Amino acid sequence: MAQVVSVKNTGLRGVTVADTKISFIDGEKGVLIYRGYRIEDLAEHSTFMEVAHLLLNGNLPEQKESEAFEKQVREAREIPEYLRESLRKWPKDAKPMDVLQASVPLLAMADPDLLGDGREANARMAVRLIARLPAVVAAWHRIRNRLEPLPPDRDLSHAANFLYQLHGKKPDEETARYLDICLILHADHTFNASTFACREVVSTRAHMYAGVAAGIGALSGSLHGGANAEVMKMLLELESEKDIPGWVKGRLEKGERIMGMGHAVYKTMDPRAKYLKQMAKGLAEKAGEKWHDLSSQVEKAGLEEFRRRGKTEIQPNVDFYSAPVYHMMGIPRDLMTPIFAISRVSGWCSHVIEEKFAEAQEKPALYRPQAEYVGNYCGLLGCEYEPMDRRQKRQ
Numbered sequence: 001m002a003q004v005v006s007v008k009n010t011g012l013r014g015v016t017v018a019d020t021k022i023s024f025i026d027g028e029k030g031v032l033i034y035r036g037y038r039i040e041d042l043a044e045h046s047t048f049m050e051v052a053h054l055l056l057n058g059n060l061p062e063q064k065e066s067e068a069f070e071k072q073v074r075e076a077r078e079i080p081e082y083l084r085e086s087l088r089k090w091p092k093d094a095k096p097m098d099v100l101q102a103s104v105p106l107l108a109m110a111d112p113d114l115l116g117d118g119r120e121a122n123a124r125m126a127v128r129l130i131a132r133l134p135a136v137v138a139a140w141h142r143i144r145n146r147l148e149p150l151p152p153d154r155d156l157s158h159a160a161n162f163l164y165q166l167h168g169k170k171p172d173e174e175t176a177r178y179l180d181i182c183l184i185l186h187a188d189h190t191f192n193a194s195t196f197a198c199r200e201v202v203s204t205r206a207h208m209y210a211g212v213a214a215g216i217g218a219l220s221g222s223l224h225g226g227a228n229a230e231v232m233k234m235l236l237e238l239e240s241e242k243d244i245p246g247w248v249k250g251r252l253e254k255g256e257r258i259m260g261m262g263h264a265v266y267k268t269m270d271p272r273a274k275y276l277k278q279m280a281k282g283l284a285e286k287a288g289e290k291w292h293d294l295s296s297q298v299e300k301a302g303l304e305e306f307r308r309r310g311k312t313e314i315q316p317n318v319d320f321y322s323a324p325v326y327h328m329m330g331i332p333r334d335l336m337t338p339i340f341a342i343s344r345v346s347g348w349c350s351h352v353i354e355e356k357f358a359e360a361q362e363k364p365a366l367y368r369p370q371a372e373y374v375g376n377y378c379g380l381l382g383c384e385y386e387p388m389d390r391r392q393k394r395q
């Protein structure tokens with residue numbers, strides 16, 4: 001019998017629930033590692049395809065392995081016609097994260113491996129999910145703008161093909177590389193809320209698609225992946241603001257949050273944010289845009305205000321600078337969180353496989369926490385059922 005421990009109201013911070021070999025964070029030092037490799041090295045030298053292979057299989061692929069993996073992904077990009085047909089019928093103002101989440105079970109229905117419970121079948125499902133989520137996001141964006149979805153271009157890299165299917169124009173090399181780096185930086189992050197949601201769902205022996213749909217739902221919230229869109233909203237609001245420190249102070253005084261700052265694990269600057277900040281600077285300088293300067297001013301004012309309040313650990317996270325970066329790439333605000341999802345799906349699928357195939361001592365058979373019941377209670381036999389005409393509202 002497990003010892004009963006209460007971790008109520010902690011949001012499970014600091015509670016270890018399983019072992020993982022996929023990624024590691026040192027929140028004090030600002031270190032993030034995927035399968036032993038530092039995020040800085042991967043962002044500098046690797047590609048998203050290589051990183052997805054690393055997360056899923058545990059090793060950086062050799063040349064032949066790399067080509068074979070990328071070929072599988074490129075060949076799996078097409079989404080089923082019935083899904084495109086469904087997308088055409090959905091309300092044009094539907095939120096892209098809802099569309100993406102709703103599309104996942106529709107993709108599941110076309111997957112020949114759905115009922116296979118082996119590691120190989122799950123690896124093939126992961127490839128299809130990584131290949132197809134970007135195609136769904138791009139198809140939805142075109143359909144809602146009354147444009148025809150475009151077929152994928154097998155000659156283009158993962159990031160370049162997404163931008164092509166989205167905008168109908170092949171991106172320049174630098175933009176495609178920047179997006180590829182963004183995908184690397186967002187690919188995994190240990191037991192964050194959406195990854196835990198995926199793992200919790202598949203711990204019931206549900207299939208990978210059920211887990212990924214849950215992950216998308218969790219990611220959509222503004223305290224998680226939805227924060228990048230909220231950062232952009234904040235920056236757009238600040239475009240003509242003269243007194244940014246005053247605005248930041250006022251916002252905190254009202255008890256509101258500065259989106260894109262603070263993290264449940266990092267107590268220093270998120271290492272991914274450093275990269276995104278550099279990228280925002282590069283893009284802004286190239287295009288003569290204000291977004292990097294504006295974001296830096298908000299960062300500076302936020303850091304000063306948090307320091308004054310004794311909260312020096314609240315610093316920019318991954319969402320803070322990814323918002324201006326995507327904005328300068330011509331990505332609409334409501335597609336910023338879906339882009340997070342098309343990267344994180346590689347981490348989710350890796351965690352699903354780990355959850356399904358880990359040794360028994362590395363994870364529970366099924367996640368099943370409990371809550372303290374603080375509701376109505378009339379004793380062990382329960383309250384007396386009252387017919388409608390005798391019912392009175394209880395406080």
Ligand SMILES: CC(C)(COP(=O)(O)OP(=O)(O)OC[C@H]1O[C@@H](n2cnc3c(N)ncnc32)[C@H](O)[C@@H]1OP(=O)(O)O)[C@@H](O)C(=O)NCCC(=O)NCCS
Nearest residue numbers: 222223224227256257258259260261262263264314317319
């Ligand atoms: C991500 C986040 C939920 C992590 O929070 P946490 O440190 O685990 O825990 P809490 O949410 O309880 O915050 C702790 C305290 O810091 C404050 N705080 C944390 N982040 C803040 C922010 N961005 N703006 C203002 N206050 C913040 C909270 O209000 C709370 O203050 P209190 O102790 O006076 O009540 C939080 O930093 C946040 O909401 N950030 C903005 C949303 C965001 O960018 N999310 C993406 C994360 S990658």
